[in-house]
Amino acid sequence: MCTYNGGRFLTEQLESIQQQDYSDWDLYISDDGSTDSTLEIIKAFQARSGKERVVLLSGPGRGFARNFMSLTCDQDVNADFYAWSDQDDIWAADKLSAALAWLNQIPKNTPALYSSRTTLVDESGNHTGLTSRYSGSFGFSNALVENVAAGNTMVFNRAARELLKSASQHGNVVAHDWWAYLLVTGVGGSFYYDTTPHIFYRQHAMNSIGAAIGLKSALVRIHKLFQGRLSRWIDQNIAGLDAIEHRLTETNREVLQRFKSARARNLPGRVIGIWRSGIYRQTFMGNVGLLVAAIFKGV
Template identity: 50%
Template sequence: MCSYNGEAFLRDQLDSIERQSHRNWSLVVSDDGSRDSTSAILQDYAQRWGRDRLKVVAGPGRGFVANFLSLTCRPDIVADYFAWCDQDDIWNDDKLAVAQSWLQTIPEHIPALYCGRTQLVSESGAKLGFSPLFPRPPHFSNALVQSIAGGNTMVFNRAARELIVEAGLNVKVPSHDWWIYQLVTGAGGAVHYDHQPRMLYRQHDENLIGSNSSWAARLVRLKMIFQGRFFEWNEQNICALEAMSHRLCEEQRLTLMRFKHARRQTLLRRVLGFRSAGLYRQTLMGNLGLILATLLKKI
């Protein structure tokens, strides 16, 4: 878990972790310099649970992506499986058990990532609906242009974690969850997107990244396309993936090369290049946005 000024909802999340039907877990929290009562809450739970259950470490103080990556790369954390956790959500009691059940079906040497849909709730816990249901299979050609699940849903094995560690805690990427989706699919790993929500994703003003299912969120993403943010994020991802190209499958190295090359071409060559890379997003609206970004050379 990464925390920062999370006093409002932290206890709810910690209680939901304590209720997990899978009991063989421990929690490491990287706090990024909270100035509220977050530290006191964590220390209270550490005393109640025991230091073998909950450990608090200092975050790097460079934002949520750096915090999650630095925590994931810590050599003193040893486990078979790893789950990212936000400070303000609520896990279903079976979240870890369901994720582990699928991960155990994948050979240990193959990078594997479990993720999924979420139940959206308000600050007070009122149900607001669900995150988008993505029907198409996870794939590198999708990962290049879309992150299908939040890091708060993700559980992964040691082989996937080793990819993150090798890439390094200082890699410059837009988000840690998009990054692991690209790494695992690029390396020929397995990704399972669970259509059944296993957690409550709290929506509030302090969310760094909220749900992307509303029309307001779609308009924000459209604005970001025009501002060149999507183009900038792709630049970062391509640079990071090229540094890890030795871990990518030959097919995905070729896809990455086609994607990179096509972005700088004239319109017709750009369209043909993206088609040869097989790029796709999960929904009709998402693909329309992808077409728009392609036409405007904002991808």
């Protein structure tokens, strides 16, 4: 878990972890310099649960993605499976057991990443809807242009953690969850999207990244597209992938090279090249947006 001034909702999240029906867990918390009640809440929970089971660390103070990656790559954190937790959600009692039911089917030496749909709740915990139920295929060609997996739902095995450790030393990542989706699918690992929600994803004004649903969210994404933000994020992801390209499957190396080549062309070669590269988003409108982005060099 990574925290930063999350005292308002933190107690509910910690209690939901305490109440998991899978009880063999340890909790590592990296706090990024909170000045509210966060540390007091954590220390009280630590006193009840034991300092060996709940470990409090200091984060790098460079944003949520750096905090999560720093904690994930910490040599002192060792387990068979790892789950990322935000500070303001609520886990259903079967959140961990549902993930482990799938992960335990995957060979230990295969990087495996579980994610799920979520139930949206407001600041008071009232249900307001569900995140998207993706029906398209998942894979590297999707991950290059879209992150379908929310980090607060992710659980992964030791092989995926070792992959993250080795591949994340080459530079900054845009978002820890997007990077995990790219890496695991890129090397030919196993990825699973559970359409049954197992967490309550709290939406409030202080979310680092909120749920990508609804008209407002779509307008925000379009605005970012024309600001060139998506293109810069993809540049950053590709720079990271270039450093570990030798670990990608042969097919995914070819997809990456076609995509990079297409992005460097002028119209209409860029649009045709990106379309032929094999990349895609999960929805029809998402792919229309991808086409528009290619036209305006927004991808």
